[in-house]
Amino acid sequence: MTEFSDAFTEPRKKDRVSTFTWWSMVGIPLAAILFQVYVPRFLTFLSYLELPLLVTVYFALMRRSPISGVLFGAGIGLAQDSVSSHPLGMFGIVKTLVGYFAASVSQRFDVENSMVRLVLGFFFFFFHQFFYWVLSRALLGEALDFDPQQTLVMAVLNAAVAVPLYHILDKFKGTA
Amino acid sequence: MELLLNRFRNLTVLLLAILAQLVLLAYQVKSNGEVRLIRVWAVTAVTPLARAIETGRSGTAHFLTDYFVLLDVREDNKRMKKELDRVQMENQYLRTELDTADRARSLSIFQQHSPSKTVAAHIIGNTTSSGAKVVIVDRGSTSGIEKGMAVTTPDGIVGKVVDVYPIASFVMLITDPTFAAGVTSQKNRVHGTLKGQGHSTVMVDYVQNEEKLDEGEWFYTSGDDRIFPKGLPVGEATVVRTGKSHKEIYVTPSGFQNGLEEVLIIIEGIHAPIPDTPPGNQQVHLLDPPPAEGSASSAPVLPQPGPVSDADRIVQQYRKIGEAEKHVYGERGTGAPDYNLPLQQKPADSTAPPDPTKPKDPAKPNPLNPSQNQ
Numbered sequence: 001m002t003e004f005s006d007a008f009t010e011p012r013k014k015d016r017v018s019t020f021t022w023w024s025m026v027g028i029p030l031a032a033i034l035f036q037v038y039v040p041r042f043l044t045f046l047s048y049l050e051l052p053l054l055v056t057v058y059f060a061l062m063r064r065s066p067i068s069g070v071l072f073g074a075g076i077g078l079a080q081d082s083v084s085s086h087p088l089g090m091f092g093i094v095k096t097l098v099g100y101f102a103a104s105v106s107q108r109f110d111v112e113n114s115m116v117r118l119v120l121g122f123f124f125f126f127f128h129q130f131f132y133w134v135l136s137r138a139l140l141g142e143a144l145d146f147d148p149q150q151t152l153v154m155a156v157l158n159a160a161v162a163v164p165l166y167h168i169l170d171k172f173k174g175t176a
Numbered sequence: 177m178e179l180l181l182n183r184f185r186n187l188t189v190l191l192l193a194i195l196a197q198l199v200l201l202a203y204q205v206k207s208n209g210e211v212r213l214i215r216v217w218a219v220t221a222v223t224p225l226a227r228a229i230e231t232g233r234s235g236t237a238h239f240l241t242d243y244f245v246l247l248d249v250r251e252d253n254k255r256m257k258k259e260l261d262r263v264q265m266e267n268q269y270l271r272t273e274l275d276t277a278d279r280a281r282s283l284s285i286f287q288q289h290s291p292s293k294t295v296a297a298h299i300i301g302n303t304t305s306s307g308a309k310v311v312i313v314d315r316g317s318t319s320g321i322e323k324g325m326a327v328t329t330p331d332g333i334v335g336k337v338v339d340v341y342p343i344a345s346f347v348m349l350i351t352d353p354t355f356a357a358g359v360t361s362q363k364n365r366v367h368g369t370l371k372g373q374g375h376s377t378v379m380v381d382y383v384q385n386e387e388k389l390d391e392g393e394w395f396y397t398s399g400d401d402r403i404f405p406k407g408l409p410v411g412e413a414t415v416v417r418t419g420k421s422h423k424e425i426y427v428t429p430s431g432f433q434n435g436l437e438e439v440l441i442i443i444e445g446i447h448a449p450i451p452d453t454p455p456g457n458q459q460v461h462l463l464d465p466p467p468a469e470g471s472a473s474s475a476p477v478l479p480q481p482g483p484v485s486d487a488d489r490i491v492q493q494y495r496k497i498g499e500a501e502k503h504v505y506g507e508r509g510t511g512a513p514d515y516n517l518p519l520q521q522k523p524a525d526s527t528a529p530p531d532p533t534k535p536k537d538p539a540k541p542n543p544l545n546p547s548q549n550q
Contacts, residue, residue, distance in 0.1 A: 034222065034226065034229070037226060037230055038301050042303050067189045070190050071189075071193075074197065082217075082219070083218050083309040084303050084310075085303050085338055085348065087201055087204040087205060088197075089198070092197045092200075093198070096194055100190045140205065145374065147352070151234075154430065
């Protein structure tokens with residue numbers, strides 16, 4: 001085979017779909033939720049980390065299928081809701097949208113690039129916090145505070161964590 | 177139609193997922209209830225894992241402090257290190273035990289002195305709610321915990337139970353932005369509503385600008401909210417200033433000052449009077465040292481149960497009047513005693529109980545026994 005034919009048979013980076021074992025797809029989100037439940041109790045400064053969101057974005061980006069993104073987002077969001085004091089569905093709806101949009105973005109960009117991951121981590125964190133605030137006000141009538149400056153700083157921090165985290169999570173993936 | 181669904185398959189799945197969750201949300205909001213089964217499963221799945229992680233963490237922390245910290249010393253002097261190692265490990269262990277015993281004793285003393293019935297609980301984690309101050313405790317419905325119960329420490333109130341599961345409960349802290357409770361100030365008896373703000377201080381709202389309140393004044397629960405019994409300490413007013421329509425009062429919660437690991441959940445609350453002096457900083461109330469062997473005062477003196485409520489005080493007063501008039505309550509044909517008869521006050525320094533039939537001052541007539549006046 002020539003190089004020319006190889007270029008046709010080898011899928012482009014942005015079309016490559018990653019697969020994961022079932023235990024990593026269950027264990028990683030569960031670990032992320034447990035981290036959020038347990039770790040900030042001792043390391044308060046880590047409470048800014050929204051690991052379930054970062055994991056949702058990662059799986060949606062890597063699977064590159066909006067339907068998978070929706071299901072991942074809804075699943076992780078509802079699991080997070082079930083150990084929160086709010087009604088079930090708040091995180092579920094927000095993460096469903098995040099999963100869908102992340103998967104849609106992955107069909108157009110090379111999401112294995114660190115810079116792209118950084119920008120997406122930043123964007124989706126801000127989107128997640130803002131949309132959660134909107135839903136809380138609109139659906140539950142809760143007067144939560146939304147500080148854009150603080151949210152932007154937290155988005156930067158989460159994006160900074162997302163890049164090395166995604167590199168670690170890359171170890172668990174295979175390619176279809 | 178099928179073509180349309182196939183073409184917009186992704187969007188259809190998204191809309192269906194969101195619609196399903198909206199229906200779920202609407203059901204919960206409308207019924208003001210819970211999707212109990214899912215939550216019970218989730219909390220029951222997370223709680224043992226959190227407990228196992230906590231055990232691992234404390235074990236690792238002990239291992240690191242007890243071993244690696246002492247490793248350098250061993251390099252300096254092996255023989256001395258061994259001895260030091262043993263002593264320090266023992267010391268560390270005993271200190272941890274002492275701390276735990278101190279906290280447990282503090283809780284136990286508070287439990288004994290508090291008229292309310294309480295259950296001790298251990299905080300095992302935080303919830304995932306964004307911005308909410310809600311913690312998970314290791315007591316649930318199997319320990320008699322119910323939604324809406326007050327949670328406190330010996331230093332002050334901590335929060336209230338918002339969700340109950342078989343082996344765990346969610347406790348909303350008083351710093352949560354949605355928290356509210358009725359409070360009253362100690363000195364000027366100013367009533368207000370305690371509100372969380374999402375950070376370490378809380379505020380007292382709905383206090384008129386005209387009302388008098390000083391900085392440093394303590395706030396106690398007023399019992400108006402029907403959750404917290406009256407008389408539990410809340411905190412000290414650190415900022416008091418005049419606002420637009422109401423005073424701006426910021427309070428530092430006293431319940432968190434010694435860390436938050438063990439708490440008491442009030443199962444049966446009993447209102448208590450607000451004390452005249454602010455609570456001290458002493459964690460554990462210690463008794464006086466025991467008297468010397470063979471001394472006259474070495475006989476045990478049992479504390480007399482004092483009145484707790486106004487009703488107790490009235491009963492006690494009627495009992496005294498009955499004794500003073502030699503009236504036996506419940507006996508037929510004796511009528512009722514004169515409840516308006518003034519009782520003689522017992523002098524503060526006297527040790528023997530006064531004889532109600534004998535006047536202390538012969539010049540004054542004895543109102544209880546007029547025959548002695550003649």
